[in-house]
Amino acid sequence: MTDFSFSLLTGETGPLVKGARPDRLRVPLQGHRPVLAEGDQVLAGTLIAEAGDDRGDMHAPLAGTIRAVDRFAMLIETTDDGRAEPQAAPSEGGDILRRWLRSMGIDVRPLRRAPVLIVNAVPPEPGISIHDPLLRDYRKTVDLGLDTARRVIDHSRLFLVAARGNRANAFADCTVVHVPPVYPNGLDPLVVRAVTGGETLPGRHPDNAVILSVRDLYFIGRVMETGRPVTQTVMTIAGQNRLVHVGTPAGFLVAEAGGGVEDGDHVILGGLMRGIPALNIDQGVDKDTTGLHILSKTRAFVPVDGPCLGCGECERRCPARIMPGMISRCAEFKQFARTETFHIHSCIECGICGYWCKARRPLLQYIRLAKYELALLRSAIVPADTPANDQGRSRPADTRPEKNDA
Numbered sequence: 001m002t003d004f005s006f007s008l009l010t011g012e013t014g015p016l017v018k019g020a021r022p023d024r025l026r027v028p029l030q031g032h033r034p035v036l037a038e039g040d041q042v043l044a045g046t047l048i049a050e051a052g053d054d055r056g057d058m059h060a061p062l063a064g065t066i067r068a069v070d071r072f073a074m075l076i077e078t079t080d081d082g083r084a085e086p087q088a089a090p091s092e093g094g095d096i097l098r099r100w101l102r103s104m105g106i107d108v109r110p111l112r113r114a115p116v117l118i119v120n121a122v123p124p125e126p127g128i129s130i131h132d133p134l135l136r137d138y139r140k141t142v143d144l145g146l147d148t149a150r151r152v153i154d155h156s157r158l159f160l161v162a163a164r165g166n167r168a169n170a171f172a173d174c175t176v177v178h179v180p181p182v183y184p185n186g187l188d189p190l191v192v193r194a195v196t197g198g199e200t201l202p203g204r205h206p207d208n209a210v211i212l213s214v215r216d217l218y219f220i221g222r223v224m225e226t227g228r229p230v231t232q233t234v235m236t237i238a239g240q241n242r243l244v245h246v247g248t249p250a251g252f253l254v255a256e257a258g259g260g261v262e263d264g265d266h267v268i269l270g271g272l273m274r275g276i277p278a279l280n281i282d283q284g285v286d287k288d289t290t291g292l293h294i295l296s297k298t299r300a301f302v303p304v305d306g307p308c309l310g311c312g313e314c315e316r317r318c319p320a321r322i323m324p325g326m327i328s329r330c331a332e333f334k335q336f337a338r339t340e341t342f343h344i345h346s347c348i349e350c351g352i353c354g355y356w357c358k359a360r361r362p363l364l365q366y367i368r369l370a371k372y373e374l375a376l377l378r379s380a381i382v383p384a385d386t387p388a389n390d391q392g393r394s395r396p397a398d399t400r401p402e403k404n405d406a
C-alpha cells in the first residue's frame, strides 16, 4: 500500500499552464474511424477521425504529417503553425446545436433534455485540481459553456456541487450543494445521488438529471468562443494544471514537468485510484485524461494474482455496497455473465476495494475486464442455435482455456 490521502481539498492552485508542442503526437482513436491515412498533411483542427457514437469527432491537435495509423492511434509528426478555418456556431439550440458540438469534438452523450442540470466542481480524484483554475481564471468561458449547454438541455433547475472547503463560486440561479471533501465523493454517480437522492448505474444517464463537469463546460465554451474544435485536455501534473494537446506522449509530459522515468516505474494516466497505466512512455493522452502520476518501482503497490482470502474487507469499503471479491473470482475464472448476479453494473469503478484488499488482488482491473467482456457478449451477433451460457443467455462459444476453479 502506498502513502495515499483520500482528501479532495485542493488548497491554492496556480494558473493554467499551456503545454509545449511535442514533435510527435499519438492521438488515441478508440471509438473513432480514421478518415485520413498515412502520408496525409493536416492543419490544427482538421478532422482526422469520425466518432462511432456521440462522443465527438477527433481533430488534429497540431499541423503536421500523418506517419502511421492503426486502430488504436494516429501518429502525427508535427510542424510549425497552420490552423484550419474557424466555424460559425449555429444560432439555433436543441438538436442542431448538439450535432454541431459533436462535430467539433465535444462528447455530447450527456447533453439531452432533462429537468435538472448538475455542474460537478468536485475533484474527480485526490491530487487532481483541474476545476480550480478554470472556475477562477476562465469564468467567462465556463459561463458561456453553461449557457450553451442550457440551450440543449432546457432544464428548469441548476445545481453546483462542490467539495466543502474548496473554492467554487456559484452560477446565477443555482443551488450550491457541498459534499465532504473525501474521495470518491466527486464521482458522477455519487454527485447525482447527493443532489437527487437517486442512484445511477455508471455509464448510464440518470433519468431526471444531466451532469457536466466544470471542465466539460470550459471546453464547450472554448468551442463557442473560438469556432475551433476541442483538441486539448486539462491535466494536473506534479501539482500544476496544464492545458495539453491530445496525443502528447506521456514521456514528453514527464520530461516537461522536470521528472524522469526509470525501468520498472509505473506511469499512470489519470488519478492514482482510477487511472490507467500507460503501456509505454510514447502513449498519448486523450481528451478525458485528467492527470499523470509516476509511481516509482520502490513505492508502487503492485497487485498480485493471488487467491481471495474471503476476508470481506472490500465489501465493507465498497460505496456501491456490492461484493467485489466475488465479482473478481467470477472474472478470474471467466464466468463473466455470473458477475451480473453480484450486481457488477452497480460498480462505480472507484478502485477503493483494490486499495484495501488484503491479498493485493487487482479488483478494479478484474471488474473492468468483466464489464468489457459483457459488453462484447452483448454486441456479438449471436446465431439462434448458439449454446446458452451459465445464465441461460445465448452467446458465442468461448474456446479459450478455462482456469480450474479454486
Ligand code: SF4
Binding pocket: 317, 318, 319, 320, 321, 322, 323, 324, 346, 347, 348, 349, 350, 351, 352, 353, 354, 363, 364, 367
Ligand atoms: S471499484 Fe470496488 S469499491 Fe469501488 S464501487 Fe466498484 S466494487 Fe465497489
Ligand code: SF4
Binding pocket: 307, 308, 309, 310, 311, 312, 313, 314, 315, 324, 325, 326, 328, 356, 357, 358, 359, 360, 361, 363
Ligand atoms: S479484500 Fe481481497 S482478499 Fe478480502 S474478500 Fe475482498 S478480494 Fe478477497
